[in-house]
Amino acid sequence: MAGVTLLGGRPQEVNMARKVVTRQGTTRVRQVDLAEVKCAFCQGEGKDPFGVPSKLSSCGVCGGSGVVEVEAPYHECAFCSATGIHPNSRLTCTACEGTGVIPVKEPTETCPICGGEGMDPRGDLQLYCTTCGGAGVVTKEEAKAQ
Secondary structure (H helix, E strand, C coil): CCCCCCCCCCCCECCCCCEEEEEECCCCEEEEEEEEEECCCCCCCCECCCCCCCCCCECCCCCCCCEEEEEECEEECCCCCCCCECCCCCCECCCCCCCCEEECCCCEEECCCCCCCCECCCCCCCCECCCCCCCCEEEHHHHHHC
16 A cells, blocks of 8 residues: 555555564564554544534544554555544544554455455444454455354
């Protein structure tokens, strides 16, 4: 997705240079690639798209910068269609946390449970698919296990 501009306010990578950071967990240390992408929730404007609590309020996802750092590689959030907004609401997407993208492990295949839609087909509560985390894709190993 590097260097590709997407239409419709979808996330786009704004910084071609990637940086590597070290994250410490409780049992291991791992290095991750980070990429800066345009904030999907505010479409890079840095302001709350719904003007809550006021039109001057900063975006709660990017903090007003218009960009967010995400782990690479990533895939567009299928649950919110990469808008960063939870379907049928004015809240941030619960799957991608408003960024519009979800980190994935490659290689990927379409999620066998939701069929790439990112939504849990087992209920009518509009929850994201817990198998793919709302990305609509899973690793090839996870697909074979299903």
